[in-house]
Protein backbone atom coordinates (compact mmCIF):
# COMPACT_ATOMS: atom_id res chain seq x y z
CA UNK A 1 0.00 0.00 0.00
CA UNK A 2 1.58 3.24 -1.21
CA UNK A 3 0.81 6.84 -0.14
CA UNK A 4 -0.55 7.49 -3.66
CA UNK A 5 -3.13 4.72 -3.16
CA UNK A 6 -4.30 6.42 0.04
CA UNK A 7 -4.53 9.80 -1.69
CA UNK A 8 -6.54 8.33 -4.57
CA UNK A 9 -8.32 5.30 -3.09
CA UNK A 10 -10.82 5.07 -5.98
CA UNK A 11 -8.10 4.18 -8.54
CA UNK A 12 -8.12 0.63 -9.89
CA UNK A 13 -4.55 0.16 -8.69
CA UNK A 14 -5.48 1.29 -5.17
CA UNK A 15 -8.24 -1.31 -5.07
CA UNK A 16 -5.76 -3.90 -6.33
CA UNK A 17 -3.34 -2.91 -3.55
CA UNK A 18 -6.07 -3.60 -0.99
CA UNK A 19 -6.88 -6.93 -2.64
CA UNK A 20 -3.20 -7.88 -2.80
CA UNK A 21 -2.91 -7.26 0.93
CA UNK A 22 -5.68 -9.87 1.41
CA UNK A 23 -7.57 -7.56 3.75
CA UNK A 24 -10.72 -9.01 5.28
CA UNK A 25 -13.17 -6.11 5.66
CA UNK A 26 -15.19 -8.02 8.26
CA UNK A 27 -12.12 -8.39 10.42
CA UNK A 28 -11.13 -4.76 9.93
CA UNK A 29 -14.48 -3.38 11.14
CA UNK A 30 -14.48 -5.81 14.05
CA UNK A 31 -10.94 -5.14 15.23
CA UNK A 32 -9.52 -1.90 13.87
CA UNK A 33 -11.18 1.08 15.53
CA UNK A 34 -8.77 3.55 13.93
CA UNK A 35 -9.86 2.57 10.44
CA UNK A 36 -13.53 2.62 11.39
CA UNK A 37 -13.21 6.03 13.07
CA UNK A 38 -11.49 7.50 10.01
CA UNK A 39 -14.17 5.96 7.76
CA UNK A 40 -16.87 7.56 9.90
CA UNK A 41 -15.05 10.89 9.73
CA UNK A 42 -14.92 10.66 5.91
CA UNK A 43 -18.69 10.31 5.66
CA UNK A 44 -19.65 12.62 8.53
CA UNK A 45 -17.44 15.44 7.24
CA UNK A 46 -18.88 14.92 3.77
CA UNK A 47 -22.36 15.47 5.15
CA UNK A 48 -21.54 18.40 7.42
CA UNK A 49 -18.92 20.42 5.53
CA UNK A 50 -18.42 18.83 2.13
CA UNK A 51 -14.91 17.51 2.85
CA UNK A 52 -13.54 14.09 3.75
CA UNK A 53 -11.69 15.45 6.79
CA UNK A 54 -7.96 15.37 7.45
CA UNK A 55 -6.14 12.34 6.04
CA UNK A 56 -4.79 9.90 8.62
CA UNK A 57 -1.01 9.93 8.84
CA UNK A 58 -0.82 6.14 8.35
CA UNK A 59 -1.23 5.05 4.73
CA UNK A 60 -2.88 1.77 5.67
CA UNK A 61 -5.54 3.46 7.84
CA UNK A 62 -6.25 6.13 5.24
CA UNK A 63 -6.55 3.66 2.37
CA UNK A 64 -8.66 1.08 4.23
CA UNK A 65 -10.99 3.75 5.56
CA UNK A 66 -12.22 4.27 1.99
CA UNK A 67 -13.86 0.85 1.48
CA UNK A 68 -15.22 1.01 5.05
CA UNK A 69 -16.69 4.48 4.32
CA UNK A 70 -18.43 2.98 1.27
CA UNK A 71 -19.88 0.29 3.51
CA UNK A 72 -21.19 2.99 5.88
CA UNK A 73 -22.75 4.94 3.01
CA UNK A 74 -24.41 1.71 1.80
CA UNK A 75 -25.79 0.96 5.26
CA UNK A 76 -27.17 4.48 5.69
CA UNK A 77 -28.66 4.16 2.21
CA UNK A 78 -29.99 7.71 1.89
CA UNK A 79 -29.58 9.50 -1.41
CA UNK A 80 -28.32 12.79 0.06
CA UNK A 81 -25.64 10.93 2.02
CA UNK A 82 -24.40 9.05 -1.06
CA UNK A 83 -24.43 12.23 -3.12
CA UNK A 84 -22.60 14.35 -0.55
CA UNK A 85 -20.08 11.60 0.11
CA UNK A 86 -19.20 11.11 -3.58
CA UNK A 87 -18.96 14.87 -4.04
CA UNK A 88 -16.61 15.26 -1.06
CA UNK A 89 -14.32 12.43 -2.24
CA UNK A 90 -14.21 14.00 -5.71
CA UNK A 91 -13.43 17.46 -4.25
CA UNK A 92 -10.59 16.06 -2.12
CA UNK A 93 -9.10 14.26 -5.12
CA UNK A 94 -9.51 17.39 -7.27
CA UNK A 95 -7.56 19.50 -4.77
CA UNK A 96 -4.80 16.92 -4.74
CA UNK A 97 -4.48 16.27 -8.43
CA UNK A 98 -4.64 19.93 -9.48
CA UNK A 99 -1.80 20.62 -7.08
CA UNK A 100 0.14 17.62 -8.36
CA UNK A 101 -0.43 18.54 -12.01
CA UNK A 102 1.14 21.90 -11.27
CA UNK A 103 4.22 20.40 -9.67
CA UNK A 104 7.08 20.73 -12.11
CA UNK A 105 8.95 17.66 -13.37
CA UNK A 106 12.02 18.98 -11.63
CA UNK A 107 10.31 19.00 -8.27
CA UNK A 108 8.68 15.66 -8.93
CA UNK A 109 12.06 13.94 -9.09
CA UNK A 110 12.73 14.88 -5.48
CA UNK A 111 9.25 14.28 -4.17
CA UNK A 112 6.75 11.49 -3.56
CA UNK A 113 5.03 9.69 -6.39
CA UNK A 114 2.35 11.87 -7.95
CA UNK A 115 -0.47 11.44 -10.40
CA UNK A 116 -0.32 13.05 -13.83
CA UNK A 117 -3.10 14.00 -16.20
CA UNK A 118 -2.31 11.23 -18.71
CA UNK A 119 -2.64 8.57 -16.06
CA UNK A 120 -5.88 10.00 -14.72
CA UNK A 121 -7.39 10.19 -18.21
CA UNK A 122 -6.39 6.57 -18.85
CA UNK A 123 -7.96 5.54 -15.53
CA UNK A 124 -11.35 6.70 -16.81
CA UNK A 125 -10.90 5.40 -20.37
CA UNK A 126 -10.62 8.96 -21.60
CA UNK A 127 -7.14 8.69 -23.16
CA UNK A 128 -8.49 8.46 -26.70
CA UNK A 129 -11.38 10.88 -26.07
CA UNK A 130 -9.16 13.79 -25.00
CA UNK A 131 -6.51 15.43 -27.18
CA UNK A 132 -3.85 17.91 -26.04
CA UNK A 133 -3.60 20.68 -28.66
CA UNK A 134 -0.92 22.73 -26.98
CA UNK A 135 -3.29 25.65 -26.39
CA UNK A 136 -5.87 23.59 -24.51
CA UNK A 137 -7.70 20.31 -25.04
CA UNK A 138 -10.32 18.80 -27.35
CA UNK A 139 -12.79 16.36 -25.81
CA UNK A 140 -14.97 14.02 -27.88
CA UNK A 141 -18.51 15.28 -27.67
CA UNK A 142 -19.94 12.07 -26.13
CA UNK A 143 -17.43 12.12 -23.27
CA UNK A 144 -17.96 15.86 -22.84
CA UNK A 145 -21.73 15.52 -22.56
CA UNK A 146 -21.39 12.73 -20.04
CA UNK A 147 -19.04 14.70 -17.78
CA UNK A 148 -20.43 18.22 -18.27
CA UNK A 149 -24.08 17.23 -17.76
CA UNK A 150 -24.18 18.16 -14.06
CA UNK A 151 -22.05 21.29 -14.25
CA UNK A 152 -23.72 24.51 -13.26
CA UNK A 153 -23.60 27.51 -15.56
CA UNK A 154 -24.48 28.20 -19.17
CA UNK A 155 -20.86 28.12 -20.26
CA UNK A 156 -20.91 24.31 -19.99
CA UNK A 157 -23.86 23.96 -22.35
CA UNK A 158 -22.88 22.49 -25.68
CA UNK A 159 -24.53 25.32 -27.62
CA UNK A 160 -22.15 27.76 -25.99
CA UNK A 161 -19.02 25.76 -26.84
CA UNK A 162 -16.78 25.81 -29.88
CA UNK A 163 -17.41 22.41 -31.52
CA UNK A 164 -15.43 21.06 -34.47
CA UNK A 165 -15.18 17.55 -35.92
CA UNK A 166 -17.13 16.05 -33.04
CA UNK A 167 -14.77 17.57 -30.46
CA UNK A 168 -15.36 20.25 -27.84
CA UNK A 169 -12.62 22.70 -26.94
CA UNK A 170 -11.84 23.06 -23.22
CA UNK A 171 -9.12 24.70 -21.17
CA UNK A 172 -6.83 22.73 -18.85
CA UNK A 173 -8.83 24.02 -15.85
CA UNK A 174 -12.09 22.89 -17.41
CA UNK A 175 -10.62 19.48 -18.16
CA UNK A 176 -9.73 19.20 -14.47
CA UNK A 177 -13.35 19.92 -13.57
CA UNK A 178 -14.47 17.17 -15.99
CA UNK A 179 -11.99 14.78 -14.37
CA UNK A 180 -13.44 15.63 -10.98
CA UNK A 181 -16.81 14.63 -12.35
CA UNK A 182 -15.37 11.34 -13.62
CA UNK A 183 -14.11 10.67 -10.07
CA UNK A 184 -17.54 11.46 -8.64
CA UNK A 185 -19.08 8.95 -11.05
CA UNK A 186 -16.48 6.35 -10.03
CA UNK A 187 -17.14 6.87 -6.31
CA UNK A 188 -20.92 6.75 -6.82
CA UNK A 189 -20.66 3.66 -8.98
CA UNK A 190 -22.10 0.62 -7.18
CA UNK A 191 -23.38 2.61 -4.16
CA UNK A 192 -25.29 1.56 -2.19
CA UNK A 193 -24.46 -2.15 -2.17
CA UNK A 194 -25.70 -4.99 -0.02
CA UNK A 195 -23.62 -5.36 3.13
CA UNK A 196 -23.32 -8.76 4.84
CA UNK A 197 -25.04 -8.83 8.25
CA UNK A 198 -21.82 -9.70 10.07
CA UNK A 199 -20.22 -6.44 8.86
CA UNK A 200 -23.40 -4.38 9.39
CA UNK A 201 -23.63 -5.59 13.00
CA UNK A 202 -20.17 -4.19 13.74
CA UNK A 203 -21.09 -0.75 12.43
CA UNK A 204 -24.41 -0.01 14.12
CA UNK A 205 -22.98 2.81 16.27
CA UNK A 206 -21.39 4.52 13.27
CA UNK A 207 -24.59 4.20 11.23
CA UNK A 208 -26.65 5.59 14.15
CA UNK A 209 -24.27 8.54 14.35
CA UNK A 210 -24.60 9.27 10.62
CA UNK A 211 -28.38 9.02 10.80
CA UNK A 212 -28.35 11.51 13.66
CA UNK A 213 -26.15 13.91 11.68
CA UNK A 214 -28.48 13.58 8.68
CA UNK A 215 -31.56 14.30 10.76
CA UNK A 216 -29.91 17.41 12.22
CA UNK A 217 -29.09 18.50 8.70
CA UNK A 218 -32.75 18.23 7.75
CA UNK A 219 -33.68 20.33 10.73
CA UNK A 220 -31.18 23.08 10.10
CA UNK A 221 -32.23 23.42 6.46
CA UNK A 222 -32.97 27.00 5.56
CA UNK A 223 -36.71 27.45 5.88
CA UNK A 224 -37.07 31.23 5.96
CA UNK A 225 -40.84 31.20 5.72
CA UNK A 226 -43.04 32.50 8.51
CA UNK A 227 -46.62 31.27 8.29
CA UNK A 228 -48.00 31.09 11.85
CA UNK A 229 -51.12 29.13 10.77
CA UNK A 230 -48.82 26.25 9.89
CA UNK A 231 -46.83 26.31 13.13
CA UNK A 232 -46.99 23.14 15.21
CA UNK A 233 -49.61 23.28 17.99
CA UNK A 234 -46.97 23.76 20.70
CA UNK A 235 -45.48 26.83 18.97
CA UNK A 236 -48.90 28.26 18.15
CA UNK A 237 -49.76 28.03 21.81
CA UNK A 238 -46.49 29.64 22.94
CA UNK A 239 -46.83 32.43 20.38
CA UNK A 240 -50.38 32.98 21.50
CA UNK A 241 -49.25 33.32 25.12
CA UNK A 242 -46.50 35.76 24.09
CA UNK A 243 -49.00 37.91 22.23
CA UNK A 244 -51.47 37.87 25.08
CA UNK A 245 -48.74 39.17 27.35
CA UNK A 246 -48.71 36.08 29.55
CA UNK A 247 -45.68 35.08 31.57
CA UNK A 248 -43.59 32.26 30.06
CA UNK A 249 -41.16 30.01 31.88
CA UNK A 250 -37.55 30.19 30.70
CA UNK A 251 -37.75 26.84 28.82
CA UNK A 252 -40.90 27.99 27.00
CA UNK A 253 -39.33 31.31 26.00
CA UNK A 254 -36.28 29.40 24.82
CA UNK A 255 -38.42 26.99 22.76
CA UNK A 256 -40.40 29.67 20.92
CA UNK A 257 -37.31 31.86 20.38
CA UNK A 258 -35.23 29.01 18.92
CA UNK A 259 -38.13 28.04 16.70
CA UNK A 260 -38.54 31.58 15.35
CA UNK A 261 -34.79 31.88 14.75
CA UNK A 262 -34.87 28.45 13.07
CA UNK A 263 -37.53 29.47 10.57
CA UNK A 264 -35.56 32.51 9.49
CA UNK A 265 -36.78 35.43 11.56
CA UNK A 266 -34.27 38.18 12.31
CA UNK A 267 -33.55 39.38 15.83
CA UNK A 268 -35.39 42.66 15.12
CA UNK A 269 -38.49 40.80 13.91
CA UNK A 270 -38.54 38.60 16.99
CA UNK A 271 -38.01 41.57 19.29
CA UNK A 272 -40.95 43.33 17.59
CA UNK A 273 -43.10 40.28 18.06
CA UNK A 274 -42.19 39.89 21.73
CA UNK A 275 -42.46 43.56 22.60
CA UNK A 276 -46.20 43.33 23.15
CA UNK A 277 -45.41 41.16 26.15
CA UNK A 278 -44.60 43.22 29.25
CA UNK A 279 -42.44 40.36 30.57
CA UNK A 280 -39.98 40.75 27.67
CA UNK A 281 -37.66 43.71 28.01
CA UNK A 282 -36.19 44.63 24.64
CA UNK A 283 -32.58 44.37 25.80
CA UNK A 284 -33.08 40.98 27.45
CA UNK A 285 -34.97 39.61 24.46
CA UNK A 286 -32.39 40.88 21.99
CA UNK A 287 -29.62 39.38 24.08
CA UNK A 288 -31.39 36.02 24.36
CA UNK A 289 -32.14 35.82 20.65
CA UNK A 290 -28.60 36.80 19.61
CA UNK A 291 -27.32 34.21 22.06
CA UNK A 292 -29.54 31.49 20.57
CA UNK A 293 -28.44 32.48 17.09
CA UNK A 294 -24.81 32.01 18.13
CA UNK A 295 -23.91 35.71 17.64
CA UNK A 296 -22.94 36.21 21.27
CA UNK A 297 -22.12 32.62 22.17
CA UNK A 298 -20.00 29.84 20.71
CA UNK A 299 -23.10 27.69 20.13
CA UNK A 300 -26.02 28.01 17.80
CA UNK A 301 -28.99 26.58 19.67
CA UNK A 302 -31.67 24.58 17.96
CA UNK A 303 -35.33 24.08 18.78
CA UNK A 304 -35.93 21.33 21.37
CA UNK A 305 -37.22 18.01 20.04
CA UNK A 306 -40.77 16.87 20.86
CA UNK A 307 -39.49 14.59 23.64
CA UNK A 308 -37.91 17.60 25.41
CA UNK A 309 -40.99 19.74 24.81
CA UNK A 310 -43.11 16.98 26.36
CA UNK A 311 -40.91 16.66 29.41
CA UNK A 312 -41.25 20.44 30.08
CA UNK A 313 -45.00 20.39 29.51
CA UNK A 314 -44.67 22.58 26.40
CA UNK A 315 -46.18 19.97 24.08
CA UNK A 316 -49.89 20.81 23.88
CA UNK A 317 -52.83 20.23 21.53
CA UNK A 318 -51.12 17.42 19.61
CA UNK A 319 -52.76 16.62 16.30
CA UNK A 320 -52.48 13.76 13.78
CA UNK A 321 -49.33 15.09 12.18
CA UNK A 322 -47.67 15.20 15.61
CA UNK A 323 -47.98 11.41 15.74
CA UNK A 324 -45.69 11.09 12.74
CA UNK A 325 -42.86 13.51 13.58
CA UNK A 326 -40.34 13.85 16.38
CA UNK A 327 -39.46 17.52 16.10
CA UNK A 328 -41.47 20.75 15.87
CA UNK A 329 -39.32 21.83 12.90
CA UNK A 330 -40.17 18.54 11.19
CA UNK A 331 -43.85 19.32 11.73
CA UNK A 332 -43.49 22.78 10.23
CA UNK A 333 -41.45 21.57 7.24
CA UNK A 334 -44.07 18.94 6.53
CA UNK A 335 -46.85 21.52 6.66
CA UNK A 336 -44.93 23.82 4.31
CA UNK A 337 -44.31 20.95 1.90
CA UNK A 338 -47.99 19.99 1.95
CA UNK A 339 -49.20 23.51 1.27
CA UNK A 340 -49.50 24.96 -2.21
CA UNK A 341 -46.75 27.54 -2.61
CA UNK A 342 -49.23 30.12 -3.91
CA UNK A 343 -51.18 29.85 -0.67
CA UNK A 344 -48.15 30.48 1.51
CA UNK A 345 -48.38 34.05 2.75
CA UNK A 346 -45.30 34.93 4.74
CA UNK A 347 -46.34 36.72 7.91
CA UNK A 348 -43.61 39.34 7.36
CA UNK A 349 -44.88 40.20 3.88
CA UNK A 350 -48.41 40.35 5.21
CA UNK A 351 -47.37 42.74 7.97
CA UNK A 352 -45.47 44.84 5.44
CA UNK A 353 -48.57 45.05 3.22
CA UNK A 354 -50.71 46.10 6.15
CA UNK A 355 -48.22 48.81 7.10
CA UNK A 356 -48.17 50.02 3.49
CA UNK A 357 -51.96 50.07 3.40
CA UNK A 358 -52.16 52.03 6.66
Ligand code: SF4
Pocket residue numbers: 232233234235305306309310314315316317318319322323326327328331
Ligand atom coordinates in the same frame (compact mmCIF):
# COMPACT_ATOMS: atom_id res chain seq x y z
S1 SF4 B 1 -45.74 16.57 19.23
FE1 SF4 B 1 -44.03 17.91 18.83
S2 SF4 B 1 -44.74 19.29 17.27
FE2 SF4 B 1 -46.55 18.32 18.12
S3 SF4 B 1 -47.23 19.73 19.70
FE3 SF4 B 1 -45.92 18.24 20.66
S4 SF4 B 1 -43.91 19.16 20.65
FE4 SF4 B 1 -45.16 20.28 19.20
